[in-house]
Amino acid sequence: xxxxxxxxxxxxxxxxxxxxxxxxxxxxxxxxxxxxxxxxxxxxxxxxxxxxxxxxxxxxxxxxxxxxxxxxxxxxxxxxxxxxxxxxxxxxxxxxxxxxxxxxxxxxxxxxxxxxxxxxxxxxxxxxxxxxxxxxxxxxxxxxxxxxxxxxxxxxxxxxxxxxxxxxxxxxxxxxxxxxxxxxxxxxxxxxxxxxxxxxxxxxxxxxxxxxxxxxxxxxxxxxxxxxxxxxxxxxxxxxxxxxxxxxxxxxxxxxxxxxxxxxxxxxxxxxxxxxxxxxxxxxxxxxxxxxxxxxxxxxxxxxxxxxxxxxxxxxxxxxxxxxxxxxxxxxxxxxxxxxxxxxxxxxxxxxxxxxxxxxxxxxxxxxxxxxxxxxxxxxxxxxxxxxxxxxxxxxxxxxxxxxxxxxxxxxxxxxxxxxxxxxxxxxxxxxxxxxxxxxxxxxxxxxxxxxxxxxxxxxxxxxxxxxxxxxxxxxxxxxxxxxxxxxxxxxxxxxxxxxxxxxxxxxxxxxxxxxxxxxxxxxxxxxxxxxxxxxxxxxxxxxxxxxxxxxxxxxxxxxxxxxxxxxxxxxxxxxxxxxxxxxxxxxxx
Numbered sequence: 001x002x003x004x005x006x007x008x009x010x011x012x013x014x015x016x017x018x019x020x021x022x023x024x025x026x027x028x029x030x031x032x033x034x035x036x037x038x039x040x041x042x043x044x045x046x047x048x049x050x051x052x053x054x055x056x057x058x059x060x061x062x063x064x065x066x067x068x069x070x071x072x073x074x075x076x077x078x079x080x081x082x083x084x085x086x087x088x089x090x091x092x093x094x095x096x097x098x099x100x101x102x103x104x105x106x107x108x109x110x111x112x113x114x115x116x117x118x119x120x121x122x123x124x125x126x127x128x129x130x131x132x133x134x135x136x137x138x139x140x141x142x143x144x145x146x147x148x149x150x151x152x153x154x155x156x157x158x159x160x161x162x163x164x165x166x167x168x169x170x171x172x173x174x175x176x177x178x179x180x181x182x183x184x185x186x187x188x189x190x191x192x193x194x195x196x197x198x199x200x201x202x203x204x205x206x207x208x209x210x211x212x213x214x215x216x217x218x219x220x221x222x223x224x225x226x227x228x229x230x231x232x233x234x235x236x237x238x239x240x241x242x243x244x245x246x247x248x249x250x251x252x253x254x255x256x257x258x259x260x261x262x263x264x265x266x267x268x269x270x271x272x273x274x275x276x277x278x279x280x281x282x283x284x285x286x287x288x289x290x291x292x293x294x295x296x297x298x299x300x301x302x303x304x305x306x307x308x309x310x311x312x313x314x315x316x317x318x319x320x321x322x323x324x325x326x327x328x329x330x331x332x333x334x335x336x337x338x339x340x341x342x343x344x345x346x347x348x349x350x351x352x353x354x355x356x357x358x359x360x361x362x363x364x365x366x367x368x369x370x371x372x373x374x375x376x377x378x379x380x381x382x383x384x385x386x387x388x389x390x391x392x393x394x395x396x397x398x399x400x401x402x403x404x405x406x407x408x409x410x411x412x413x414x415x416x417x418x419x420x421x422x423x424x425x426x427x428x429x430x431x432x433x434x435x436x437x438x439x440x441x442x443x444x445x446x447x448x449x450x451x452x453x454x455x456x457x458x459x460x461x462x463x464x465x466x467x468x469x470x471x472x473x474x475x476x477x478x479x480x481x482x483x484x485x486x487x488x489x490x491x492x493x494x495x496x497x498x499x500x501x502x503x504x505x506x507x508x509x510x511x512x513x514x515x516x517x518x519x520x521x522x523x524x525x526x527x528x529x530x531x532x533x534x535x536x537x538x539x540x541x542x543x544x545x546x547x548x549x550x551x552x553x554x555x556x557x558x559x560x561x562x563x564x565x566x567x568x569x570x571x572x573x574x575x576x577x578x579x580x581x582x583x584x585x586x587x588x589x590x
Contacts, residue, residue, distance in 0.1 A: 020140055051465040088240075089239060090193055141400060161199065168225065273333045374400060378396055449474070493511075496518075499519070
C-alpha cells in the first residue's frame with residue numbers, strides 16, 4: 001500500500017506541472033510565431049542594438065573579417081579587427097554562419113532557451129528530490145528569466161549565469177575524477193556563452209570570494225574551486241583572446257582613458273545604489289520593480305518574523321532569502337559607488353589596466369538574483385500547505401512570466417512588434433518607428449551603390465545611423481564603437497567642431513564619451529533618430545569638410561537636403577528613394 005500511495009503522490013506532482021508546461025509552451029510558441037510571421041518586418045530596438053553590434057557582425061561577414069588577423073575593418077577609417085570582439089563566442093558565431101537577420105532572431109530565441117534551461121538545471125541541482133514538488137512554480141519562473149529583454153548582443157551571457165553556478169556546484173559535489181574532468185571542461189568552455197567585460201570578471205571575483213568564505217567554514221581548502229577559477233580564467237583568455245590582447249599587450253591609448261564618469265558625492269552615490277535596487281539599469285532591465293520586488297519584500301518580512309516568533313532568530317543570518325537579498329544590495333552599492341570618483345580612482349590606482357572598466361556591471365547579476373529570490377519566496381508560500389496558497393504561488397509565477405513578455409521594455413522585441421502592428425491596424429497608418437527591414441533598407445542602398453558604381457570609397461552618414469551604411473557594405477569614416485584609438489577621436493572632433501560650437505549638449509556628449517562618431521547638428525538636434533519622418537529645423541551641414549577630405553571621405557549619405565551644400569563645396573550626386581524604404585537619401589560628393 002505504501003508503494004502504491006508513493007506512486008500516486010509522484011503522479012500527482014507530475015500532473016501539477018502539466019499546466020505550467022502548457023503555459024510556458026504557449027508563451028514560447030507565441031515568441032517563435034511572431035518571428036516566423038514578421039521576420040525582417042519585426043520592430044527591433046535600434047539603440048545599442050541595430051546601430052551597434054549587428055552592423056559590426058555584418059561588416060565582418062562581408063569582409064571575411066571574423067577570423068582575420070592584423071586586419072583593418074572598413075569603419076572609422078579603418079578600425080583594428082581586434083577591437084570588434086572574439087569570433088569564438090556563440091552569439092558572433094551565429095552571424096558568421098547564418099544570414100544576418102536570421103542570426104539576430106536565432107540569438108533572440110537562444111537567449112530564451114539558455115536562460116530557461118540553465119535556470120531549470122540549477123533548480124534541479126539545488127533542490128534534488130524536492131524539485132518535483134515545486135515544478136509548477138519553477139517552470140514559469142525559469143521562463144520569465146529566459147525571456148527577460150536584456151541587452152541582445154550579450155543576452156546569452158546574461159541568461160547563462162545559472163549555468164556557471166550549476167557547473168561549480170556539480171564540481172563541488174562531484175564524486176569521481178571522471179565527473180570532475182567533464183565539469184572542468186565545461187567550465188573552460190563556458191566563456192563561449194559569456195562575456196568577460198560584462199560577467200566574466202565578476203564571476204571570477206565571486207569565485208575567489210567563495211573560496212575565502214568556504215575555507216574557514218569547512219576548515220578544508222576548496223582546491224576544486226581554486227582550480228576551476230584558474231580554468232575559467234584561462235577559458236576567457238582563450239575564447240576572448242582579442243580582448244585580452246588589446247587590454248594587456250596593446251599600448252594604444254583608447255577613448256576609455258578619456259571617458260568622463262559621474263563625479264557623485266558619497267550621498268549621491270548611495271542614491272544611485274538605491275535607484276538601482278528599485279529600478280534596474282538600461283541594459284539589464286528585469287521587470288522586478290512592480291511585482292517581484294513587493295512579493296520579495298513582503299516575504300522577507302514574514303519569513304524573518306516567523307524565525308523570531310519561533311525563537312530561532314539565529315536562522316536570520318543563514319536564511320537563503322536574506323543572503324540573496326544581501327548579494328543584491330552589495331551589487332547595487334558597487335553600482336552606486338562606481339559613480340564616486342574617490343572609489344573609482346582607488347581601484348584604478350591599484351590596477352591601472354582596469355582604468356575605464358565598468359565595475360558598475362555588478363548590477364547585471366541582479367537580473368538572475370531577483371528571479372532566484374522570487375522562486376525562494378514562492379516556494380515558502382507553497383510550503384504552507386494550504387491549497388489556495390499553493391495556487392496563489394503558481395499564479396504569481398505565471399504572472400511574473402506574463403509581465404516579462406507583455407510589459408514594454410527597451411529590448412522587448414516581441415512587445416514592440418505586436419504593439420506596432422496593432423497600432424497600424426487600429427489607427428490605419430504607419431507608426432513612427434522603423435522595423436528591421438526598413439531601418440537597413442538593403443534594396444534601396446543596393447540600388448544606390450549600383451548607380452554610383454560604388455567601389456569601397458569612404459563615406460559618412462547624416463540623418464541616419466552610420467550602422468545603416470556599414471550594414472550595407474559601405475566603408476565609413478564614422479561609426480559607433482566603445483573602444484577605439486583616442487587619436488581618432490581627436491581627429492573626428494576637428495571634423496565636427498563647427499557643430500559642437502553651438503551644440504552644448506552634443507559637445508558634452510561627445511567629449512565626455514565619444515563612442516558615437518557621427519556628423520552632429522549645429523543646433524543640438526538628434527540627427528540620427530530612427531524615425532519614419534525625420535524633420536530637422538536646421539538643414540545645414542555643420543562640419544569641417546576639408547578635414548573630411550583629409551580622411552578621404554568621398555560621399556555623404558544624408559536624409560536631409562543640405563541648405564549650405566554649395567558653400568561647403570558639396571555636389572549632389574543624386575536623390576534616391578523607393579523600394580519600400582521610408583528613406584529619401586541625398587548623396588553628396590566631396
